[in-house]
Amino acid sequence: MILDKSLIDQHNSQGNALHQKKYGLLASLLQDEGHQVNTILERLAAFQVAIPSWALGTGGTRFGRFAGGGEPRSLEEKIEDVGLLHALNQSSGAISLHIPWDIPQNPKAIQQLAASFELKFDAVNSNTFQDQENQDYSYKFGSLSHTDKAVRDQAIAHNVEVIRHGVELGSKSLTIWLSDGTDFPGQQNFRRSFARTLDSFEQIYAQLPADWKVFIEYKPYEPHFYSTVVADWGSSLLFCQKLGEKALGLVDLGHHLPNTNIEQIVSRFLMEGKLGGFHFNDSKYGDDDLTVGAMRPYQLFLIFNELVDGMTSSEIKNPELSWMIDASHNIKDPLEDLMQSVEAIMMAYAQALIIDRPALEKAQLQNDATLAQEILQNAYRTDVRPLLAEARLQAGAALNPVAFYREQKIRQALIKQRGEKTYSTGL
Amino acid sequence: MILDKSLIDQHNSQGNALHQKKYGLLASLLQDEGHQVNTILERLAAFQVAIPSWALGTGGTRFGRFAGGGEPRSLEEKIEDVGLLHALNQSSGAISLHIPWDIPQNPKAIQQLAASFELKFDAVNSNTFQDQENQDYSYKFGSLSHTDKAVRDQAIAHNVEVIRHGVELGSKSLTIWLSDGTDFPGQQNFRRSFARTLDSFEQIYAQLPADWKVFIEYKPYEPHFYSTVVADWGSSLLFCQKLGEKALGLVDLGHHLPNTNIEQIVSRFLMEGKLGGFHFNDSKYGDDDLTVGAMRPYQLFLIFNELVDGMTSSEIKNPELSWMIDASHNIKDPLEDLMQSVEAIMMAYAQALIIDRPALEKAQLQNDATLAQEILQNAYRTDVRPLLAEARLQAGAALNPVAFYREQKIRQALIKQRGEKTYSTGL
């Protein structure tokens, strides 16, 4: 589905008067507070969040999955959906593929298709948490950590194949979410599982192209319910230390125990120059994979406070970060959900950009917790939506993507084109 | 598969000498402490835990399912599997069916089959958390709490149909696990969802036969990740109070927030005469559905401490309880897992039976926390396995069910009979 961009212009011209009123006041207030509004707009425009290919279909739980309509039936249609999103918000200029769900049969054509939507290929993702048909060995009891070398070799080979696909498309990184773990005490020896996994990681690492990175994601539980090999940031960091400089940690917001201070973990990784990327989503209980910003927007802002600090402080030597959404959308239209997620991310980023950092630093030196809170919350409580809208306006995107999407009845058009009961590959 | 009981006798005679040595000492020690060992054995023999029909196949997570071999392919084979279990431990003399996974085409024949294994039919379970083919309305946004009366009526009718099936088989209760809830703040009005659900419950309640009960299960999250209509014991109790005396709460051990004191909830329900039944399993993080006793055996013991108190104290007026396992067995042989689960339940029950209750009561009156702990832990630390083995021996079951099952290579026989890659209906 190719969007007629004149429709966006029309939408924007209708909303422009009101937008200018809001934006004008906000810009002047920010200017009075000493901010360079244009610089902020540039940074917002430059910020691109990758969309994972599996987020374009309706997700589910172990108890069931309720299909949505008009879901993409092929890699090509997934790329089209991301292209559509990007046209609407100009902040989703990348796609993150999952192998084997998205093996490109004709990489050149796929690249051209993506380029036609101004999309890049972000990290590629391997999958050794499920068995595929015609697979020699089962991952029921693990993959890269398996006790059986043959199974590990198969899982290593799969990761190497994923790198190969990524190279063909122009990706520069591999994300490994290793779900391996145990369900019962005693099932495995923690130490040996770690050692076997390290050996497997080393073999994959050896196959990384020179300009590639590998991201080691961590998660405390699910799909296993007693232990996970890469359970926490400490384990992820240990693996990365042992692997070398191309290995970096990856933070998924839903992969923490209750009450974890995630922003401090982000700071720790950055301090060590070992943060690779981010999987954004939101949650209340576990890895709920809800819309970003739907549950704990203030936590998201505090994380962006660390990220902006990490991206701007000269004390930090960390490679450029990889941003991705990783949500599930069991009951929302996936495209609407992604628009809401991107908006929430941009909002937290914008709020973090307008923190008065010199004043904050001074308050910290004086142990003035009241003032530090006033400074942070002054930024957080500011309604930055006009800033985001202005950045979109300047980039040719829609003032209000969700509203535009509904006005244009895009989902209905996709259903007409693709059918009422399509199932996208994914969870 | 029909078990040749002489094989059990053989197994038992081989292990009997060692068993008698252990049992003899334990029995004499218990007798010295004032216990009536025969009474304990009788109570253990009388305790029967229902096996849910969906626990006989390998479970999975949203990330995948790894099939086991030899899983039952029909209701008849499920009943055979429970019959096998019961023959091995004489403690699993009931089966709990799930509709629509187990609709009996010929109830009479099914009843006869079950009777041939000395099995009764425990609570029947309805399912409005999944859509079935040819269903008019989807449960994507709820069932008994749905905003649309047509959907609620469909879900009510389903529950009434489940009662009908139960009546045909001799069940006396309906378990409703209502998964309805929301994933995002604002998605529904909590109060109105409650009101609609109450109305639906009332219509189902009105269809209960005179000697039936309905169990209202609670769960804080999953498959929905913001709110659940019957989220906690307080909500369950409220519904039961409003419905009437046939409505009782049902406790599933995995359905609580972190750190919940479940045993006090059990006590509260019993105090109000409102405990209907129990779903046993174990967990570390959420509704992990692990083998009973695999993670927190002491908690299980503390819960049985309350249950024994509730079953024996004259101060409590609570109907007889319904016991069921509700676990998932993603990586174990389901039958082995169930044997381990039943053993863990019986062990906790036996330990709770040998608590010196008069001494405990006295310690409580004197606020002697040290002594109260000594008394509880004296029971818990006692190795009661010889008691369970003796109870099995007297009932004609196997001294060591898991060992027997492996000696006899029963799984291999089932695989030969049913196939390597069978899928049982269920999760």
Place this chain on the structure above:
Amino acid sequence: MILDKSLIDQHNSQGNALHQKKYGLLASLLQDEGHQVNTILERLAAFQVAIPSWALGTGGTRFGRFAGGGEPRSLEEKIEDVGLLHALNQSSGAISLHIPWDIPQNPKAIQQLAASFELKFDAVNSNTFQDQENQDYSYKFGSLSHTDKAVRDQAIAHNVEVIRHGVELGSKSLTIWLSDGTDFPGQQNFRRSFARTLDSFEQIYAQLPADWKVFIEYKPYEPHFYSTVVADWGSSLLFCQKLGEKALGLVDLGHHLPNTNIEQIVSRFLMEGKLGGFHFNDSKYGDDDLTVGAMRPYQLFLIFNELVDGMTSSEIKNPELSWMIDASHNIKDPLEDLMQSVEAIMMAYAQALIIDRPALEKAQLQNDATLAQEILQNAYRTDVRPLLAEARLQAGAALNPVAFYREQKIRQALIKQRGEKTYSTGL
């Protein structure tokens, strides 16, 4: 310390131009969205949050307490501090006393002093979680739930005495936070503890004046670490049901297990007409007693969404609510902390008042989770600070209370007057 109100006028006239610019735009936008801004201002002006007498001094933990300077040394100075707060924000027009920390020696004089600051007396609080000197019996093992009738009688008498003090000052409610519980399994029988507590509550209830209410607060743990008699909302509701219509539940935001959906609990209490009041604070781990809104401002907003619904819906029959802050301020200036807390409460209230409720209701009926989220977050993301400032301006309070307090060096003046190392009674 009596505040010279002309200083406030001066502060306000300096900030007024900028304020009018912000307020003007916000008011016009709200008006365009169909809101009656004046009605909102009236409601904000009417909303008064009681300040607990123990929040005016620096709190501590079991590991230590670091005193602040200029803390109130007497009940009179505590009232002066609340008067100061109220002068600054006109939203803190009540004080909640704690007995025995604040026994008024001369109630008439105390009432006159409070009236001179336009302060009312909100709920009075009893304390049976600590032993006082010259007390006959210790509460080490409980108070209203104690196994010994003499201890219970002493605790009952204390509560009755608290009511008497409250009557003298014009309070209309008693808050009972019963800390009774156990630290070890087996220490007490849950059921009997409940029964003894109910009996004690009934005796206190019988002494309530006709126009009084009693609030039953719940808390899962601390100071006891295994069980609590009034552990959760379900237990609180059970007690209230058994006691009668003057007994109502009280929600303290920090008294929940990890991940609890507090807003649904609020809805349940309101639905049953059983919500008495609120203790506001914020937390990340347990009963952290942090500044309101410092950690989870979105949750606070969602709770106010329920409260506004409860205060305005004709479907709900709940008595008028009692609002109080209950925080601890270990490292902040207590007055600054309270100003920040009140501001956060008013902000959440204002945001909840501008939710487009008819649209939300429509989205709910259509199961449109995306739109419901847009509606809620549209209100939440709005920067309502100009509304609060305008309400304060109209009421004669300070445009920016914290800034004013610092400009005027009020803490320094209090230190000069009261000393550098004063200790306020409290935690």
Place this chain on the structure above:
Amino acid sequence: MILDKSLIDQHNSQGNALHQKKYGLLASLLQDEGHQVNTILERLAAFQVAIPSWALGTGGTRFGRFAGGGEPRSLEEKIEDVGLLHALNQSSGAISLHIPWDIPQNPKAIQQLAASFELKFDAVNSNTFQDQENQDYSYKFGSLSHTDKAVRDQAIAHNVEVIRHGVELGSKSLTIWLSDGTDFPGQQNFRRSFARTLDSFEQIYAQLPADWKVFIEYKPYEPHFYSTVVADWGSSLLFCQKLGEKALGLVDLGHHLPNTNIEQIVSRFLMEGKLGGFHFNDSKYGDDDLTVGAMRPYQLFLIFNELVDGMTSSEIKNPELSWMIDASHNIKDPLEDLMQSVEAIMMAYAQALIIDRPALEKAQLQNDATLAQEILQNAYRTDVRPLLAEARLQAGAALNPVAFYREQKIRQALIKQRGEKTYSTGL
């Protein structure tokens, strides 16, 4: 108070017949399973758990402290109490001092006193979480991480002084529990707090004698409720890596977020050769400091499974470990509580010693989770109390320490000697 050892002999001879009956059967069963019972007894006898000097008095919470009677009033009396414990169980042959609560005025005399009870001095503990009288700078806003160098220097000097005291007494390690952290987002910059702390640690490290170690304890929250500098095992490990080989992590069982898999953390530390020691206690909610084994005895066993693995596997190069209890005893007699704690530790150790490790390893290689669980639980379910009693008997300790303590009315004697309302220094 000096114990007349003939009383122990008397106690033991009374209980011996029954003991021999139990022990005889257990020993023969273990022998049949291939265990060297004498080796197990030797290991149990060699295992000594240090008693912290602050555990001998009654603890409290921020809500109050209820004194017990007969608490030690001086360091000398604390040593006497530990000597008494050790005489009763012969497993508490060390004491861990806390400075400044236990500054030895005459180290020689103190050493002689300890030696007279056959006690050694385990790790010394510093305290920068409280202000002491006459201290130049306050730790209200931190100590080793403080923004002000003068405060950090004071805290460093204190730690160096603690080392000096330890050297005088024969200790070989310093435990640093650094409580520094923040209560509000923005209060400090995480990265700079880490850097300042590292600098402070390095200065302390430089003062360690050649044969000393320093233990870096971690804790996620309390007394600060937003962030902690050494929040988790990952942070502890990072500090230890940067400091050098004398720096090791210390695990306190109560210092974890809900649902943490502590045993895997233990394994990680051991794998890296970086585990220094252990603080034993138990908890349900947070750092509850309950009697060891009172709440989660199975978790304790699983941790000892890792510890035994770490102490015996040739694959692990970890220094010898330091064992200590760190509990609080708010409502129990502290000595009874410590006896119960030591017993629970020894029990978990004994159970871990009788795990059939070769069989477990084989089950792991075959991914046989059922069998692995059977093997672990076979050890756990064994009633090993006769083993512990036999080890005590052979060492001249009491068969049943708690029973002996009560028979002899030792607390009453201590009260008579020391008074009814004594307050031991500590929490």
